Amino acid sequence: MRRTCLAGTGGGRDRDNGGVSDTTHVLVLPDRDAAEEVADLLAARYTLDAEPRLVRDALAGEDDAEDAQWLVVVDDPREELIPEELDGLAADFEGWLE
Numbered sequence: 001m002r003r004t005c006l007a008g009t010g011g012g013r014d015r016d017n018g019g020v021s022d023t024t025h026v027l028v029l030p031d032r033d034a035a036e037e038v039a040d041l042l043a044a045r046y047t048l049d050a051e052p053r054l055v056r057d058a059l060a061g062e063d064d065a066e067d068a069q070w071l072v073v074v075d076d077p078r079e080e081l082i083p084e085e086l087d088g089l090a091a092d093f094e095g096w097l098e
Helices: 010-016 032-045 083-092
Strands: 005-009 024-029 053-058 069-075
Touching: 024 032, 024 083, 032 053, 032 069, 032 083
Parallel strands: 005 053
Antiparallel strands: 024 069, 053 069
16 A cells, blocks of 8 residues: 655644644554554545555654654544544554544
């Protein structure tokens, strides 16, 4: 599955992920492998209008790429996704729903 990866920085989170809204969900994961697995699970479990996007979110002031968090950005224009389920899925991978 082809993924869109965008580099981000902690200081420009709203700009980098398009802002969080009622129809956009952002799951924060500890590493790229977890983010890719969560994105695959989301695509398998739900009917999504667009593929989840992966965004690398370097922590402000961090020089080490190992310290970067990864965001999975999911558009939900029909508001069908349940935030508690998304948070639980992220938690299974040591992450959370923003």
